[in-house]
Amino acid sequence: MRTRIRPAAVLWLLVGAVYFFLPLVATALFSLKDELTGKCCSLGSYQTILEDPQFAKALRQSFILSLETIAISLILLVPTVYWVHLKLPRLRPVISFLALIPFVVPPIILVVGLLDVFRGSPDWFYAEPYGFLVGAYVILAFPYMYFSLDSGFRAIDVHTLTEAAQSLGATWPTTLFRVILPNIRAAALAGAFLTLAIVMGEFTIAVLAAFDTFPVYIQYINETKAYPAAAVSLMSFGITWAAMLALLLVARGRATAPAVGH
């Protein structure tokens, strides 16, 4: 039986839609204004951004940082979560609790602490975004990566898969790479896209540690050029949105994919 949609519900839905879409629409209109005259419509702001060499540099840097963060997080967490599910299930609540810590210690506190702890460490780590910043981002990404991997491992029968692989003579690396990994691929991808969205949008740590990542570049444009700021914000929104869309597609693939190992 389908319930009738009440007029009040429609009204609230409309209010919500206006509330959330108005800023987006306004940003889009704003980004189309001409930089000199302030009149609609011109793609000049987008051109200004795309022709700025800093834009490509910052975007590439943030993208490489995301890939590095994703790689390190996966290398650290896939074997850990696998081992915890296989041999140490009692540790699961402990790790879940640890994964809450990045929420209790927000980026502003984390960056102050990390800068203090690592002050005086070698320059190849401390002065390089690919060292220090990635280390911080692995901490930020930990809960998201952990909870997606955890749900992925919960959905497969780790014990049976491992025993089957071992009784056929597989070594631990073979088991992990050729049996376990293909089965948790969707969960690992979901964690990777979440991490991508986090790193591409992280501002606090990057600005306080004085690295020029993409969000820091957006803020710089925001302070200096009004109309191109709207254009670059929309591009950033597009990147996050694409990552989330990919996440939804991966999640759907997981729901319909034939369950291997059952």
Added chain:
Amino acid sequence: VIGIVTQWLTELGWNPYDHGFSLFTKTGIEIVYLYFQIPLMILVIAPAIDGLRREWREAASNLGASTLQFWRYVGLPILTPSLLSAVVLLFGNSFAAYATAYGLTGGSVPLVPITIGFYYSGDVLSNPHLAEALALGMFVVLAAMMAIYIPLSRISSRWVR
């Protein structure tokens, strides 16, 4: 340079900036924070509201309860732990937000995270030890919030099955 909504409202004859409004103040930050707080609230509270069973509503009206009485004596008491834990979570989220406030006001509204940022990396007002002290104070507040949140979410998850 003026914003789109300000422009529309001005064309309608009411410029909010002539009436004491400014986006770059505490009020402005509150409006902008709602954009990430409302979705978080929906994510946190939706499972709890889903957990209110239709049968409870029916049982209440069979016993003669009005809609108001149902919410007063059944709905709200069940939702209270979820609502409280959501309040704690949203408090922590707002309390710790740095990027939004900084991006919006450039640091002209002295929130705790903004102040930490200024003292830690500021050129004029550099005082890293004060920043560290503020960060520790913030951590104590957030740890207390978590200490409230975790037991509350455990109670509220009882009804969400």
